Amino acid sequence: MDIGFIGLGNMGRGMVQSLLRAGHRVVVWNRTPERADELVALGAERAATPFEAAEVGVVFTMLADDAATEAVVAGPHGILAGLPRDGIHVASSTLSVRYSAELAERHRTRGQHYVAAPVFGRPDAAAQGALRLVIAGQPGAIARLQPAFAALGSQQFVIGERPEHAHAVKIAGNFLILSLVELLSEAFVLADKAGVSRERFFEVASAVFSSPLADRYGRALLEQRFQPPGFRLTLGLKDIRLALELAEATHTPLPIADLVHQHALEAMARGQAELDFTSLLRVVEAHAGLHRPE
Amino acid sequence: MDIGFIGLGNMGRGMVQSLLRAGHRVVVWNRTPERADELVALGAERAATPFEAAEVGVVFTMLADDAATEAVVAGPHGILAGLPRDGIHVASSTLSVRYSAELAERHRTRGQHYVAAPVFGRPDAAAQGALRLVIAGQPGAIARLQPAFAALGSQQFVIGERPEHAHAVKIAGNFLILSLVELLSEAFVLADKAGVSRERFFEVASAVFSSPLADRYGRALLEQRFQPPGFRLTLGLKDIRLALELAEATHTPLPIADLVHQHALEAMARGQAELDFTSLLRVVEAHAGLHRPE
Amino acid sequence: MDIGFIGLGNMGRGMVQSLLRAGHRVVVWNRTPERADELVALGAERAATPFEAAEVGVVFTMLADDAATEAVVAGPHGILAGLPRDGIHVASSTLSVRYSAELAERHRTRGQHYVAAPVFGRPDAAAQGALRLVIAGQPGAIARLQPAFAALGSQQFVIGERPEHAHAVKIAGNFLILSLVELLSEAFVLADKAGVSRERFFEVASAVFSSPLADRYGRALLEQRFQPPGFRLTLGLKDIRLALELAEATHTPLPIADLVHQHALEAMARGQAELDFTSLLRVVEAHAGLHRPE
Amino acid sequence: MDIGFIGLGNMGRGMVQSLLRAGHRVVVWNRTPERADELVALGAERAATPFEAAEVGVVFTMLADDAATEAVVAGPHGILAGLPRDGIHVASSTLSVRYSAELAERHRTRGQHYVAAPVFGRPDAAAQGALRLVIAGQPGAIARLQPAFAALGSQQFVIGERPEHAHAVKIAGNFLILSLVELLSEAFVLADKAGVSRERFFEVASAVFSSPLADRYGRALLEQRFQPPGFRLTLGLKDIRLALELAEATHTPLPIADLVHQHALEAMARGQAELDFTSLLRVVEAHAGLHRPE
Structure with missing residues (x-):
């Protein structure tokens, strides 16, 4: 599976490792680019902008908060612009319910999918593919994400169709x-x-x-x-x-x-x-x- | 081992069953005497007063609170009067720290022992001898109680010598x-x-x-x-x-x-x-x- | 004194009455224009937009919150656009400290003044010119506002130069x-x-x-x-x-x-x-x- | 009026001064007897025990709490023993509602009266007879106390017949x-x-x-x-x-x-x-x- 991944903090790096280990192609972007170096050594590719990471068709975000997420979502180099129609944005950060609902709406109006998949677990669990994933969104989109989710987590909890409910x-x-x-x-x-x-x-x-x-x-x-x-x-x-x-x-x-x-x-x-x-x-x-x- | 037991609520009855099953002789007393009937059928003996239950030499109390405990401790028919020198009062109720410390002192001045042994667990754990016992008191007295404690609980936590610390x-x-x-x-x-x-x-x-x-x-x-x-x-x-x-x-x-x-x-x-x-x-x-x- | 006044709720209407009584010329604007009718009957003039009320040179706002204030501040028909250089915006609403500080900055960069003057008192005190005014801003601007403040309040408390401190x-x-x-x-x-x-x-x-x-x-x-x-x-x-x-x-x-x-x-x-x-x-x-x- | 007074802290001393100033005979007792010296110089008499102060027929208590009050109420030298039938105990301390109700009962069974009269005000108000008295008890007893209350306070609030309500x-x-x-x-x-x-x-x-x-x-x-x-x-x-x-x-x-x-x-x-x-x-x-x- 081809996956874009934005946000290479302790959790994000572990998640990318798990995705790579499972054989996925992962295109990463981080505000501080050096954070990507070790992952590139493991086989990840580097995107120049969030736009490029989103172009891949499925893009995860794993960032500190709403503001950090919005910074990679909006604008000409952002996810909304780069994600193809029918592409999926998977938000694994802990976002506010209000912002998550708003993101859902913005992707919907562009014909894109938005799945919320925040996680429980620490960086070591992320690196071992042993996270607990709390998932909400359209069943079709969730089904498409199974290969990625299987690589990341040991347990999936599907909450329902409204992404903000997972948050x-x-x-x-x-x-x-x-x-x-x-x-x-x-x-x-x-x-x-x-x-x-x-x-x-x-x-x-x-x-x-x-x-x-x-x-x-x-x-x-x-x-x-x-x-x-x-x-x-x-x-x-x-x-x-x-x-x-x-x-x-x-x-x-x-x-x-x-x-x-x-x-x-x-x-x-x-x-x-x-x-x-x-x-x-x-x-x-x-x-x-x-x-x-x- | 010969054991007096005062307080036959749901917890107390279960504890007496476990003591009987382990082969101990148990002399019971309860304010409402009918509560003892089923235990007598299982082999327990009936005491006419808390005094008589205490005369046995080791007496447990398992009552609602400080006041209910004091009602069987004090007075001419109470535990303080009935317990022989060197006898042991084991308080398994959830008592206040202040009252527990006071009981320790009152027993000490009479040459009696006082061990606090409140428990974690529900009535079914009491009946199965699977309680967790939190114990504090003089090591010698605690050692003497091992046959009883072994019958009651699956785990013992010895907190120290001051009984009120267990409470x-x-x-x-x-x-x-x-x-x-x-x-x-x-x-x-x-x-x-x-x-x-x-x-x-x-x-x-x-x-x-x-x-x-x-x-x-x-x-x-x-x-x-x-x-x-x-x-x-x-x-x-x-x-x-x-x-x-x-x-x-x-x-x-x-x-x-x-x-x-x-x-x-x-x-x-x-x-x-x-x-x-x-x-x-x-x-x-x-x-x-x-x-x-x- | 020529005064613009935006926000004709219970408090605002009372304040305008006090200003008129003291002989000031008052140009009012309200989102629901009928609220101005009774004041026009008392001598107030009607502005078509917040811009026009601000053009007068001194403009009060007395609105529910930050959002309602921002709605009359920003945009081509708003206060920022209409207020002349050296004009004064007097914010009498209960605004957040953060927004008040931000307003101060936006006016400053345009060469306009911003004075915070929230009030204590009920609508009847507003109508009688008996409010307590809590004031902060540049001393010069505060001095220029004395005729208006004297008409509105029985007491003035000058907190300092930073407007958000009054809030x-x-x-x-x-x-x-x-x-x-x-x-x-x-x-x-x-x-x-x-x-x-x-x-x-x-x-x-x-x-x-x-x-x-x-x-x-x-x-x-x-x-x-x-x-x-x-x-x-x-x-x-x-x-x-x-x-x-x-x-x-x-x-x-x-x-x-x-x-x-x-x-x-x-x-x-x-x-x-x-x-x-x-x-x-x-x-x-x-x-x-x-x-x-x- | 003849008045016993027990408890010569800052508040109590001020109250006794006000009673003396109004011409009442005051018989005082305090655990630390030296506290009475200055009052005796002003005309107060000294009682040897709370019993003697209560014998006077009307006795005020103004002590730190329930325990300090009980220490002068109970026992052979206490108020209960000394107060004549139909005598009045006036409790001006801040007592617990429970203890105040209990005191009422104990006095009643002895044919004595008990009036609660806690006060608002500081030591200077006590010395100036300017306290606010919160009063509850039998109307007849309260009526008998008017000369004393008039000397002590500027305002009386009669709450009702149950003394503990004043507390x-x-x-x-x-x-x-x-x-x-x-x-x-x-x-x-x-x-x-x-x-x-x-x-x-x-x-x-x-x-x-x-x-x-x-x-x-x-x-x-x-x-x-x-x-x-x-x-x-x-x-x-x-x-x-x-x-x-x-x-x-x-x-x-x-x-x-x-x-x-x-x-x-x-x-x-x-x-x-x-x-x-x-x-x-x-x-x-x-x-x-x-x-x-x-």
């Missing part, structure tokens, strides 16, 4: 994960202040949850390795904001999200922007008098 | 579980209002969490079977109050607990006291305009 | 007022559920606060006259959102604002959009089981 | 005041981070509120004079806890109270127990990255 699921899922970090932080600090070692408490909590996800975050909170960040605090703040925007648009009070948002803002104000999102723990600790900013 | 772990653990119900409720309602079916969303969330615990609660929230209650809302409210009391005593702000507490109070005000704790979902739905009280 | 003050002030409604609602419901009549409680609270503002809102909450709205819930929601946007941009957690926002969203979900903002009380009542939606 | 009003009133401190703190910090001087912002807010109470607290927050405390943080924490206990007992979610409580706990954890309650500002500042603990 809603991704946003609600990220809200769960970010809130879990807050929740574990509060429980750790409570145990600690009650005189119980966090490690000891977490052995129990880990057995009760028996969740690899809770284990990963629990351990990160115990080790307090906030640098280098696996998932930057600024990105977590963005994701919780996406949940709150969706909540606002649908008139849904979401008090835990507001709480996580408050703590993420405080972390920003404390200078933790470039630390891992689990450094939210420091905010919770500070509130309990446990952690004093350096 | 702190239980309280912090229950805080996690109750908050998970709130968190899943918020995520379900957000997905729903964004136009995504909750079932579809939960397939994804379940895969991401891969937690049997999250699965159980997620499914309960999807099915909305709030009656008969597995875990009564009033008991959940009590548990979240225990977390908040511990937070107050240790000067630990615990915002998610406050939130769950607010919603539990609202559920009480809406008449949900006797429903399952997962009926918290109705509060979250009502806030989003989804559920109108009947 | 920040207005936004923070509205946050105080909206939160006061939430706070009084919670206190009323607490007293009520404790068995005390709200009226009796409010006599005490009113004496303790001795604030005409608290009195007005307290009485509105007691009377529960939510219709016709003095201040629509949707506008209150907009204002609390402006506070939250400013909080987000400056990394300032604002938990009371989040709370008011949650309750305002719930009020929207309950269908209270067109009621007065004090109908927030219904949300607080519902949470305490006091008020059941019809 | 509910006091608790809800204090909740308003404490929350106002939180609210002003948030608004000040928002203005500050938006680049506006707090003083400038407060001029506007003060004009909008026109409340002497808001002015007093606003100025205290601007000056940041947290020492010596006018109203200790620990006492504020106690009062917000009383509001939350009442909320719990009546199934009333009270989210602003939870918020203030969280911040007060954090202030305790930061070592601010002995500072004025307005030092809550430091917590709000710290969350916005403005104030770093020394």
